[in-house]
Amino acid sequence: MENDPIFDNTEIAFALKSDSELERAYYLFKMISIEPLVKIGAVATNLAIKAHLPIEGLIRSTVFDHFCGGVNETDCLPVIDRMYEKGVSSVLDFSVEGKANDKEFDAAMNTTLKIMDFAKEKEAMPIAVFKPTGFGRLKLFEKVGKGAALTQKEQEEWQRVVNRYDTVCKRGKENDIAVLIDAEETWMQDASDALVTQMMEKYNTEKPIVFNTLQMYRKDRLDFMKEEHKRAKEKGYYIGYKLVRGAYLEKENERAKDKGYESPMCTSKEATDINFNLAVAYMLDHIEDMSLFSGSHNEQSSYIMMRLMAEKGLKNNDERIWFGQLYGMSDHISFNLAHRGYNVAKYIPFGPVRDVMPYLIRRAEENTSVAGQTGRELALITKEKKRRNLK
Incomplete structure (x- = not known):
């Protein structure tokens, strides 16, 4: 291959x-x-x-x-339709960052729900996505993940976060749209992981609807996936994972150094690549229990995944297996895979120009x-x- x-x-x-x-x-x-x-x-x-x-x-x-589909969902329609003519699906990603109160968290949830209802009528949009800190405060995720005691006010606030997750995942099941939940910094991730597992158990009873995201630059993620797989088999539900390499490397290493703990990150790019490819192989070995969304701009990982699919006799368009890239990047991977009949989706960020600038600066x-x-x-x-x- x-x-x-x-x-x-x-x-x-x-x-x-x-x-x-x-x-x-x-x-x-x-x-x-x-x-x-x-x-x-x-x-x-x-x-x-x-x-x-x-x-x-x-x-x-x-x-x-170049990197965004438009300022709102309707603005993105020409991009969505043009790409779908070439076999590439779209994941609309409301990329407004840095909000921090209930009003804005509810607005992000409502935008996600609106996209999902919009997507229900469009074959080109089989997947939705949201960012955990779009639905709740990072500090709250951190506190819950540590198992720290919450005040009454914080308990109520956390319940609102749980309700937002649940509302979106429920809509995913109703509309038959996969829901990808992004991963963020390690110090907030435990709480989100536990919540996503809860949602998988509730909504992935017939097939994977809810997907967690695993950042494979973390040394512990392959073991985490295997444990989650074991749990899902025991309890009788399916799991879905988006695999990515990771987006917070410098921040993670700096924090570990400042606070004097061992960095949870792989020590080299090669180690991350190995981890990523092992996770792909594990998921394809157990594809009867799970769905894989490979979020990668790495050609080698894409070739390895194609080869493994062929060796296992899996069809290019097996509905449990997706390749994904960001809009404006790696078109040579996305469109050539789609041309060969693989399931491919582009993440299409959108939002008001000023609000999306932090995302664009990070991309650059x-x-x-x-x-x-x-x-x-x-x-x-x-x-x-x-x-x-x-x-």
Whole structure:
């Protein structure tokens, strides 16, 4: 499988991009490849937003339109429909961050429910997603995870978090839409994990509807998955997992150092890759009990997953197995997989331009820090420009 380099096909990868969109992508990744420029740009953009300078038009026409589907669900429809023509599904991700009160948590839940009702009528949107700290305070998750005593007020607040999870997962079951629940920092994750397990037990009785997310740069996640699998078999429900490598490495290592505990992170990129691929293999070995959503921009992991599926006689479009990438990145993986009949979904962030900026800045910073990511994007875009005879 790895000997058939399907991800090198740029004609399929960029079929949806016009010449001008391809040029924009080229210059965008060119800028992102210069780390000092990204740092300066992030600071300048934050200052401009705080000063209410009129920069939204510029952001919208460059970085926002490349990495986001639109400012609201309806705005995303053209992107969703165009991608689905090429066999790529969409996961609308309301990417507004940093909110911290019940009014905003309820608004995030209601937006998720609205997306799920919107998705019920659209075959192109079989999956919904939410972020735990979109539904409750990080500090509260942390306190619950530690088993610390909660005040009466905090108990009531936590019950509201539980109710938000339950409301969305219930709607997922009613609408037959998978619900992916993101993972965040380790110090808040235990409480979310326990809550997701509760939701799986309640709603994954016939098939996986509720999915937890496992960040495989954590040394303990493979063992955690095996324990959860054992529990699910004993209690008679299915499990679903989105596997990712992880998004908080520097933050996690710094906190471990500051507080004097051993970092829960793998000590190298190679160890993380091994962990990720072992988790994929384990899930495919037990696919009768679970569903896998592989959230990866790594070509090698994708090839390994394709090979394992073939060896096990699993169909490319087996409904229990999904590949996923972020919108605006790794089109060479997404569209070439879809072209071969695999289930593929793109995460499409959306939201008001100003509110989505923290997400966009993190995307740019991650691209500069992931070795080879930006270089690979640039090389493929350059190859396609040559194929189209663009200068």
